[in-house]
Every structure is written in C-alpha cells, then in structure tokens.
Amino acid sequence: MPSSLSFFARAAAFAGLVLIALLPMRAIGASQIFTLSVVPQFTSVDIGLRWTPLLKRLEAETGYGFQLRLIDNTPKFEADFQAGVPDLVYLNPYHMLMASKAQGYVPLVRGAIPLHGILVCDKNSPIKDLSDLNGKTLAFPSPNAFGASLYMRALLVEKEGIHFTPTYVGTHQNVFRHVILGEAAAGGGISATLEKEPASIQDRLNILYTTPGVAPHPLAAHPRVPQEARKKISAALLKLNQNAAGQKMLADVELDKVVNANYANDYLPLGKLNLERHVIAK
Numbered sequence: 001m002p003s004s005l006s007f008f009a010r011a012a013a014f015a016g017l018v019l020i021a022l023l024p025m026r027a028i029g030a031s032q033i034f035t036l037s038v039v040p041q042f043t044s045v046d047i048g049l050r051w052t053p054l055l056k057r058l059e060a061e062t063g064y065g066f067q068l069r070l071i072d073n074t075p076k077f078e079a080d081f082q083a084g085v086p087d088l089v090y091l092n093p094y095h096m097l098m099a100s101k102a103q104g105y106v107p108l109v110r111g112a113i114p115l116h117g118i119l120v121c122d123k124n125s126p127i128k129d130l131s132d133l134n135g136k137t138l139a140f141p142s143p144n145a146f147g148a149s150l151y152m153r154a155l156l157v158e159k160e161g162i163h164f165t166p167t168y169v170g171t172h173q174n175v176f177r178h179v180i181l182g183e184a185a186a187g188g189g190i191s192a193t194l195e196k197e198p199a200s201i202q203d204r205l206n207i208l209y210t211t212p213g214v215a216p217h218p219l220a221a222h223p224r225v226p227q228e229a230r231k232k233i234s235a236a237l238l239k240l241n242q243n244a245a246g247q248k249m250l251a252d253v254e255l256d257k258v259v260n261a262n263y264a265n266d267y268l269p270l271g272k273l274n275l276e277r278h279v280i281a282k
Helices: 007-021 044-062 074-082 093-103 146-158 172-180 191-195 227-242 244-252 268-273
Strands: 033-038 065-069 088-090 106-110 117-122 137-140 165-168 186-190 205-210 218-221
Touching: 033 044, 033 074, 044 065, 044 227, 044 244, 074 093, 093 146, 093 218, 093 268, 106 227, 117 146, 117 172, 117 191, 137 146, 137 172, 146 165, 146 186, 146 205, 172 186, 172 191, 172 205, 186 191, 218 227, 227 244
Parallel strands: 033 065, 033 088, 137 165, 137 186
Antiparallel strands: 088 218, 106 218, 117 186, 117 205
16 A cells, blocks of 8 residues: 555554454355464554555465454553464564464464664664664664664663663654654664665655664464365465465565474574573563
8 A cells, every 4th residue: 555645544444444344254254264364563543544554465375264353552462362262363573472482373384585674763863883872862763673672772771881861652654753753863773674764755864874784584383273274274374475465465474485484493582692682571
C-alpha cells in the first residue's frame, strides 16, 4: 500500500482487511483456522495492511484459515505468546528463545537477510560520534525489541561504555520521529524498518552504529499446530520466492528471500550473548 495514502484512506482500507481476516471459518471454507500474532514493530494499521494479503494467499494455497491478532505494544505481545495464546507468531530472535522456553514454539521459516540493529541520529544534530551520547536520552521501541533495543543497549553499555537514559516509545516508526523532533538524541531501529520509511524520514537520519548480524525474525508455530499444517504453511511461503508478486508479499512482512528456519542453528546461540541482565519484564 503506497505510503502516500492519507491516514483516513489507510484506516478505511485496513478496516476492510480486518473484517476479511475475522470472517468465520465457514465463510472462507477453511478446514481449520490458525491465529497469528505479529510483533508490533509497526502500528496496528500497518501490520494489518502488510500481513492480510499474505494471509489471504496462504489461505488459498493451504486450505487453512488465518486470523490476525493485533496487539499494540510489546509487553502485551510477549505475555500473549508466553501464555501460548496464538497458534502462529512472528517474533524477534530473542523472543524466539522466550517462546521456545515458555511454550515450545518451533520456528518454521525466516528471512535470509541477517538482522542488524541500527542507532540513528538526526543529520542536523550535533551528535557525530557515540561518545556524544553520554548522558543523553535515547529512544527505543520497547525494552525487549531485539536488534533495535535489547542487543543495542547491551552493546552500548558493555562494549562501548556509553551511559544514557532510555525511553521506550512503542514502535520503530515512533523512534525515528522522536529523533527527528529532537525528543531523543538518538534512537534504535533495524535496517529493514528504516528502509520502509519515506525518503523524507530516511534523508534526515544518520546511522551512528550497527550491531553484528543475526538470524532475523522467524514465523513460529505452537506445538499444538499439527506437523502437516506446519509443512503446508512453510511450503506455501517458500513457493512465494518464485515470482515477483510473492517476493513483494514476503518483503512487506520482512520475510525477504524466505528460507527454512532451524532453532538450534539460528536462535539457540543467542543465549550465549548473556543479554538477560538487559531484559526488562513487565
């Protein structure tokens, strides 16, 4: 959906998409309906606009129904998957550790492009170097957003020796705007979310710091999702790599160049980063 659409046009379109997503099973002829919860990197409107076309394609390919659960903040999202509420969940790499430990969620697929956290500042600000951030307020989407906050804060404190005051503003979009408005000296995001911002936002920001790359956000399934369903869903997503329209759907939800995920290889090693001291439970 073009970023030039007005808020009201986007909201109206989204309302229609949500209505489709919440249709009862008999209306779409699905053999089974699975709920999907998505980490709130973006607003609920944007998440609905990005994910609903992909879910409709998956319905056509698999014969299952998919109901999108919209949760507007990360602490509620974390509590939701830790309680095992959603059948499927799209979540950040550290969340994958949390979800596996709490409920045994299994990653199905992930994007092929490594996840890099970025720290940005306004090009017009006096901030030119990490040392300029000592004693300043830095914006982050939420405490446990992985690349944009958790990993970033750990590296800034433990590796770079930067002392700062964090403020948590809900989404990556809010982070970038807080920085531009001068409400924070710098802010954490990830490369993929910055690249989805309009040029007017991207052109105002400098990247001060980038984290090492890790396996990106996976789509994971609760153990109650049958193995046959997991295979069908994974196969349908991998099939989308084969044409331009499918590739765009995947890119819109940050599953670019989707590949099969493996918990032991992709996510278990993150436990060795010793990030627990920076996790904030709410």
